[in-house]
Each structure stands twice: as structure tokens, then as C-alpha cells.
Amino acid sequence: MSQEKVTVRGLRDVAAADSKLSFVDPKGLLYYLGYNIDNLVENVIYAEVAYLLVHQRLPKKQELEDFRSQLFLEMNLPEPIIESIKNSPKNAHPMSILRTEVSHLAEFDPDGNEFSPDANLRRATRLIAKVPTIVATLYRSRLNRSTPEPKKEFDFAKNFLYMFKGEEPDDNETRVIHRFMILHADHGFNASTFAARVTASTNSDIYSAVTSAIGTLKGPLHGGASEKVMDMLDDINLEEEVEEYIDGLLEQNKKIMGFGHRMYKAQDPRTKHLRGIVEDFCHQDRTSDLYNKCISIENIVYERKKIYPNVDFYAAVAMDALGVPKDFFPLFFASSRISGWVAHILEQYDDAVLLRPASNYIGELGRVFVPINQR
Ligand code: SDX
Helix, strand or coil: CCCCCCHHHHHCCCCCCCCCCEEEEHHHHEECEEEHHHHHHHCCHHHHHHHHHHCCCCHHHHHHHHHHHHHHCCCCCCCHHHHHHHHHCCCCCCCHHHHHHHHHHHHHHHCCCCCCHHHHHHHHHHHHHHHHHHHHHHHHHHCCCCCCCCCCCCCCHHHHHHHHHCCCCCCHHHHHHHHHHHHCCCCCCCCHHHHHHHHHCCCCCCHHHHHHHHHHHHCCCCHHHHHHHHHHHCCCHHHHHHHHHHHHHHCCCCCCCEECCCCCCCCCHHHHHHHHHCCCCCCCCHHHHHHHHHHHHHHHHHHHHCCCCHHHHHHHHHHHCCCHHHHHHHHHHHHHHHHHHHHHHHHHHHCCCCCCCCCCCCCCCCCCCCCCCHH
């Protein structure tokens, strides 16, 4: 037997590689390329963050204008993709359709099989624009409505919300979608990003790597949590019932969706911003009611388990306030995280090392083979 390897269940606290893209500080801080998100979220637009992640620096004014123009030109889909979305089963989870259509997009990539830094950078920009376009097109097709063409005068994030809802977002909604997408853009080696990097580490194509990421994000322990948060909030009729409801889940050893985090030992730094976004919508009765339930849940879960809300908790109410149906919550997460995913894929291509851990074999050895007709 080869020498014993260290088995770290869940790879907890294992650094699988070096990365410059984002630092998740367990003390409750998050940096994108060294910029604290608290300084970014109020001062830049989402396109600047996407540029920052992909090019590893903030853009100059003209560079940002050029990038926004590229994104605008890429907010379209090949006709066969649109047809495939329209013909997709209405009862399939939207994340399944997103996963399929990103994979399908690979067949129409203008750069074909070229595997060069320039071609991959073009694909990265293409995907940052096309993933939200697929999300908007899918939602509109489920409403049996057309998807509006993006408007040149709108910024990328505003165009995404416009194409999704079919009406011009107001100033508050525009501020919210920018902040929402900035806060969701990147987050170290979270499971979906790591899945993308494992795929990219074999020099597989960027579409395969993003497809791996989408399939991983879909899980309720990761990006699928926000939809489960809304299920929980809809399940609790009155704020007064919160304590009994939460205690019931904990007695069954169930996880409270939207709480806890592998990395943070303090508050998730994104939570205060997302809670603030929800507060901006509390003039809406439903949002105010959901917000009050959230505050009660937050207090009770901390009292019982000393754990905090993660990004998915208030994000769920923010998306609800924007009029997004809960089965599309993980797709809004993906519409932003695509910029982090492609940035990590490009970084992994540069790192050029196969991500292939060992495993601690605990099965039997030396079993005697018996042919099937003697078993
Ligand atoms: C995201 O990694 C990222 O960066 C992800 C993300 C990103 O931006 O990409 O931040 C986005 O995915 C956020 C997480 C969304 N998922 C959920 O909200 C699902 C609920 N959360 C849990 O399943 C859990 O907190 C995880 C999966 C997020 C983290 O799991 P860990 O690190 O494996 O922690 P654990 O399950 O071992 O829990 C440690 C302790 C346990 O208590 P004990 O059994 O030791 O007494 O904390 C408890 C757990 O029971 N605990 C919870 C809990 N989360 C942890 N108890 C109740 N409810 C919870 N949600």
C-alpha cells in the first residue's frame, strides 16, 4: 500500500492553487483583485467589475466604453439556440436549460477550435454577455413573450433586467441590479468555480468548464440555496411563527437555507449590502413582510447556532422584490458569477497544471477473482 495520504473531508481549508482574483477573508472581508467590495459596490458599475476580473485591473474610461460595446454586441443568440430555448420543456428547472444552452453555444462559437489566449478572452467576453441573454430569453419564452432587443443607451446590467422583464427598469431597480451583480461576481474557490477550474485544468474548452460550473451552482448547498430560502419564507405564514418553524427544522437536524458558510467565521460581507438593497424595497408590502421575517430568522438562528446569513439569504428577497420568480434565482446568480467563472478559467489555463487530487483508498485488496458461472 502506498504511503498514507492526508484525507481532508470536503477539502476544508485546503488551498488547491494560487489565485489573484478574489480573497475571501474568514474575518468577513471580500476583495476582488485587492479592492474591498465595500469600496466597489457603491462606486462602480457591474461591467467594470467584469472587466476587472477578466483583465485583472480596473479599466480606463475608453477601455470600459469599448468593453461595454463588446458586451452590447454580444447580447444576442444564434437562432438555433433561441429555437432550442423555446422548445425546452416548460416544467424543466430553468438551471437545467441554462446548463444545456451554454453547452449548446459551443457549437456556434466563431473562434471554432482555436485554443489561444486571444480566442479564449473573446469567448470569456461572449459568455459574460450571452449567459444573461439566455436567462432573459428563457424567462420571456416561458411567458410566451418576445425578448426585447438590448438598448444601446442602457448599460449592460440594466439591459439584462430590461430584456428579462420587458420594461425599462427604474433608477432604484437599476442601482439594485448593478449592486446585486457586483456582489455575486466572484468568491474564491467556491464549488462551482472550482468545478470550472478542474475542467479547465485538462485544457478542455471554456464552454465545457462553464457547463461544469452551472451544474455545480444548481445544488441547494450552493447557488440553489436562494430558491430554498424563498420556499422557507413562503412557508412561514406569520412573523410570530418564525421561532417555532426554525426550531422545528433544527430539531430535525435540517440546515437553514441561506445560513452558514465554509469560509466565513464572521458575517458574510455581502449580507449588509443585500440587506440594504431589500430595505430599499420595503415600501412594497410583500418585501416589508419578507424582510421582517428575515430579521426574526437571522436573530433566532444566531441565538441557536451562532451562524450568520450568507449571500443567498437576503439575495432571495432582493430578487423577489425585482419581480424575479424563485426558480430563476440561481440563474440571476449565474448571470453575474459567469464573470468570475471565466476569469478563473483563464487563470487556470495560465497556471497550466492538472487539478487531480489523490484519494485515500479504504476498499479491500487482493480479492480472489471468481468467474461469473461460479459465483
Ligand atoms: C453559497 O463557497 C462559497 O463561497 C459559496 C458562495 C459563493 O459566493 O460562491 O458563498 C455561495 O453557496 C453560499 C452557501 C449557500 N448554501 C446554503 O445556504 C445552504 C445551507 N448552508 C449549509 O449547508 C452550510 O452552511 C454550507 C454548505 C454553506 C457550508 O457547509 P460546511 O462548511 O460543510 O459546514 P457544516 O455543514 O460542516 O456545518 C458546520 C456546523 C455544523 O454544526 P455541528 O453539526 O458541527 O454542530 O454548522 C452547522 C452544522 O450543523 N451549520 C448549520 C448550517 N450551516 C452550518 N446548521 C443549520 N443550518 C445551516 N445552514
